[in-house]
Amino acid sequence: MSEFDLIARHFWRPTQGQSGVLLGNGDDCALLAPAPGMALAVSCDMLVAGRHFLPDVDPQALGHKALAVNLSDLAAMGARPLACTLALALPSVPDEAWLAGLARGLLALADAHGCALVGGDTTAGPLNLCLTVLGEVPPAHASRRSAAQPGDDVWVSGALGEARLGLALLRGELDLQGPGTEAAREHLLRPQPRVALGLALRGLVHAAVDVSDGLLADLGHILAAAGVAAQVDVDALLTHAVPPAVRALPPATALTYALAGGDDYELVFTADPAQREAVLAAARRAGTPVARIGRIVPGAPAAHPLADGAGRVQLVDGGGAPYTLPAGVRLAGFDHFATIEP
Ligand SMILES: Nc1ncnc2c1ncn2[C@@H]1O[C@H](COP(=O)(O)OP(=O)(O)O)[C@@H](O)[C@H]1O
Ligand SMILES: Cc1ncc(C[n+]2csc(CCOP(=O)(O)OP(=O)(O)O)c2C)c(N)n1
Ligand SMILES: [Mg+2]
Structure with missing residues (x-):
């Protein structure tokens, strides 16, 4: 299967008149038009095998989570999802059933949120998914x-x-x-x-x-x-x-x-x-x-x-007095470059 067969089979979707999307994937750029008065909200997050998920993860769950963590940033800003892009690095011989599962999980969540997959990039390499999401929010209401x-x-x-x-x-x-x-x-x-x-x-x-x-x-x-x-x-x-x-x-x-x-x-x-x-x-x-x-x-x-x-x-505590933590509580959050994990 060629790179383009793979994209066409699993990730290419015709633009279906989603609000805010003038042109979806298949060209050099997608074209988006947020509603008048709306700001475009943009965020990207990457999921890396071994770091964000275990290699034997169910592909459908992985597709879901890759988009979910990105939509979560739009949610935090008060933005409505419009579109997303998917940059995908895949170990050189991609498994058809695995890819189909990944696409199903991602596109089901995308559909549930009216978020069109409007582009991306696909290369061979260590398994890695990097999504960019685009949404719209009235600038005065962005949190x-x-x-x-x-x-x-x-x-x-x-x-x-x-x-x-x-x-x-x-x-x-x-x-x-x-x-x-x-x-x-x-x-x-x-x-x-x-x-x-x-x-x-x-x-x-x-x-x-x-x-x-x-x-x-x-x-x-x-x-x-x-x-x-x-x-x-x-x-x-x-x-x-x-x-x-x-x-x-x-x-x-x-x-x-x-x-x-x-x-x-x-x-x-x-x-x-x-x-x-x-x-x-x-x-x-x-x-x-x-x-x-x-x-x-x-x-x-x-x-x-x-x-x-x-x-x-x-x-x-509930009475407003300093809370006494038991021994052994770790308070530092997840940090990609730290040596200890919470
Ligand atoms: N490599 C980078 N180049 C430019 N900006 C970055 C880079 N990595 C992270 N940021 C920005 O730094 C901020 C904090 O990043 P991060 O903790 O990943 O945010 P979030 O938890 O919302 O994903 C965000 O505004 C993000 O866009
Ligand atoms: C296999 C595996 N190990 C560890 C974790 C825990 N973990 C990995 S990344 C992460 C934090 C979130 O990821 P990050 O890339 O920092 O997202 P961002 O804060 O940028 O949204 C956590 C809790 C996990 N989900 N899966
Ligand atoms: Mg981030």
């Missing part, structure tokens, strides 16, 4: 990390620490069965990007970020970018945003997974307390649970918006 304000509530969506439990099960670090273990594997392998929540929250939130590296690490990005700090109520977090299967682990493991386990692709966002009811109503409309886990407090400006801001989080 920038720098927009958090002292006094804001801190909210999270869904289930934190669950994907890290899934990874532990997959790797055999933990040997558990029973309620919640299947959901944990699913959360790791097929994360559901919170696009509907991001859209429902437009105009209600100040700052938002998606949790890829761990709650403290990613909340820290908001804090550094905004030059603020935060108090996180660990009791509220454990009770309302951490699933029972994670809570049931030994305390140091449960806290490590909840505070620093990555791969959850949930949203962390800040909003004025006057918006509490509106945030809850938006979350109901989106069908996504959210929990209020803390508040933004004043802090010093950071040297750089991408500075490590995790140290700006003060952990407190």
Whole structure:
């Protein structure tokens, strides 16, 4: 099979009049036209074999996750997906059934979000998928990390620490069965990007970020970018945003997974307390649970918006007193160049 047969068979789709797409794949460039007054939101994330997924992963799950982690960034910005591109490096003799599965997983999620695959690149090489997503958002409603304000509530969506439990099960670090273990594997392998929540929250939130590296690490990005700090109520977090299967682990493991386990692709966002009811109503409309886990407090400006801001989080208990962590909790989030993993 030639390079072009492969693309034509698995990844080429005629443009079907998707809103915002004037020309899809097959030419030197795709042509996009966001609606008048909308900003184009652009993000890219790469998945590398052995680093982001195990080589024996189900190809359909891999295709799903490669797009999901990208859509998650659009969700964090409050952007509506328009289109994506796929750069793919494949070991030199690609397996037809494997490729078909990959395309099925990716295109099913793309269709579910009205996100057209409008181009890409295909080469031989170590297995690697790099997607770029393009979305649209009214510029005034884009939830920038720098927009958090002292006094804001801190909210999270869904289930934190669950994907890290899934990874532990997959790797055999933990040997558990029973309620919640299947959901944990699913959360790791097929994360559901919170696009509907991001859209429902437009105009209600100040700052938002998606949790890829761990709650403290990613909340820290908001804090550094905004030059603020935060108090996180660990009791509220454990009770309302951490699933029972994670809570049931030994305390140091449960806290490590909840505070620093990555791969959850949930949203962390800040909003004025006057918006509490509106945030809850938006979350109901989106069908996504959210929990209020803390508040933004004043802090010093950071040297750089991408500075490590995790140290700006003060952990407190339900009564507001400093939270005493058990020995052995690891708080540093996932970092590709660090030697220790949460
Ligand atoms: N190689 C690069 N060149 C330019 N910008 C980059 C590069 N890698 C990351 N960035 C930018 O740095 C910021 C942080 O990256 P990252 O932590 O990967 O964000 P995210 O968690 O949203 O994927 C993002 O704005 C991203 O676009
Ligand atoms: C085989 C395997 N090992 C480890 C992990 C854990 N892991 C790998 S990358 C990562 C963080 C997210 O990836 P990154 O490339 O940092 O995404 P970004 O923050 O740029 O969105 C995590 C938690 C995994 N998912 N699979
Ligand atoms: Mg990234």
